[in-house]
Amino acid sequence: MSEPTVETRCCIVGGGPAGMMLGVLLARAGVDVVVLEKHADFLRDFRGDTLHPSTMEVMHELGWLNELLSLPHQKAPYLRVQRGSAEVVVGDFTHLPTRARYLVFMPQWDFLDFLARKGAESPHFHLRMRANVTGVVREGSRVAGVRVTTPEGPMTVRAALVVAADGRHSTVRQQAGLAVEDLGAPMDVLWFRLSRKPDDPPDPMGRFEDGQIFIMINRTDQWQCGRVIAKGSFEMLRSLGLERFREDVARMAPFLAERVRELASWEDVKLLTVQVNRLSTWYQPGLLFIGDAAHAMSPVGGVGINLAVQDAVAAANLLSRPLLAGTDLGTEPLRQVQRRRELPARLTQSAQVLIQNRVLKPILQGRPNGNGGRLPWPLWLADHVPPLRRIPARLVGLGVRPEHLHLP
Template structure:
């Protein structure tokens, strides 16, 4: 028998956007239920970089000390070899932020921290292993969700439903909302590499003529991502598994490839870059990747998703409590967050132009040697320039601060 319940806000998806939004709304006294279809937050291919702007948010929420007590590593700069010289391209230490660094923490630890903090709020409910399967409607208005959980199917009515269920959002699809897609030249093949030597915690890609690699250092191992041509999984396999392992071993000598035993250990992510024209309908709002799927380029997707959640809570908490929430409030969220999404995606599309030649055709783009030397000399002589990419990656366009109702002193 279908269960029928109600709440003020239903949040679909227990990623960074969903958990931050749930915590903030609960601290405002709003009744909020967050749905997460998995039984835990353990996803190998969720991003691990917690940026300066997110560290500031955790500080505002009184969670910074608890976060920093988690096993973590710190990245203070991103370096690339240009003109035969290693140059600091992004120096996070130059940021005028309370916490000018990138903290590397598996995302499941961050999500567990947020969930634990939210559980302290009496109006917060987290439903794990509960998958949203559809939407409830009253005419054109979304009035809640259908779900399937450990105790069977049910319905939850809500004044507002927020889609935080990512770039393949079921909620968005059920609502008939279709994003505009932008071309992306690559996918990412993710796999794990166990370290056999001391790991240097820095964001420096490994690039060869036929396999650009992204390395995310973790405690004792790397989460590695190989950039491959869009839809190129079959091409990767055709080159041979042993060839792939050999190439990876050559690029990352401080790690072992023994953990890659077959293609089953290499998971290909279908990279998307898209954006909804309108993020909302009566009773429904899409944020994060559900509203604007981001490329991994720059690693800023989490920044945008968390900022969307903070802006959403800041705008809708009061009208939700008063029972006066309207489409105008949802439109206000989109107006506040659309420009950062558009600008960031524009920068990513420019980065894709440079990545395309590195991935397609199997060769790394080679700028003129004179240009390489000039750029290397410029960054070496004017190291202050490294604050610009550090700001774009670490803080982003129009950062958000926690609303006053959600702030707490550290405990």
């Protein structure tokens, strides 16, 4: 018996922010779409939870902003960092020309579930969970679909266009054999959670001390905490023992000192191996890469979700009409997507690499640019010239070339 085959205009591999957003937008334009997600649900720990004003503006254009914000979330109109007793506002989002002038911290699974519900309102949207893509189907030089394993057995999805939105460890990227440029990252991040009390500070916070960088994100009843460490140093930290790790956390955030015992074992600490890389070419005939599959971002600025969403909006704007036409797509529309989104991705990655190498790496090495333990100069400048706080807020909150909907 031959395996079943599904026919669609667009097959999207990966049910993350890029894949789900593109699937919803294409279906809204009338394009038949199949989205393949290998997991049974969207519940994964310590994924990016930051929705920026650019993403909120897209939600507004869709008429969904108020409904989205009815879900549990936290708003942050300012970004703050702390070094010793000095606390500095480094980003002020309240001046942005958007409806939402703040960051939104929302569990990614809630955001993806929201998009899944919106997609399900269209007869053109088909989400298949527990559908693991194992390879691509080719007709000559053109990608014509993907091979999939499901609980019911193997199947093939054939499509005029396959979009790989399956992240930095993209199976489709491996199958396509495209060259990946690695920009390097001098750090990794250890994520964990500690309980939060009502009288704790409300805003997200970055704390800098010689040799240590500590991030705190308000998740209502919990702090999502991240300790930035030198690349590859996790095993050395483990060898020093969990008690030493707890002491370091208490030193970085003294008001958490009585809560560090909530870290019962190293199982409560998750390692994120930071990668910054990109494809030089985002497409082949019948195949397009977007999001982290095209350009893996550093966690600096928390912009990964928002770059992925912007990629999806641009792809939907440029590909809806060619896909609706029902003819051979060709490579020109795919080239146009890369032309539209490559510059924002490259500039954002360049800024991330600069911050990693000039600010974060010296701190992790205990040599904060020879400034005698004071704030790094960009943070000192933001502290002394408040209007400058609008610049990082705009770069983080809107990014380079924010996208707007232009669907058929």
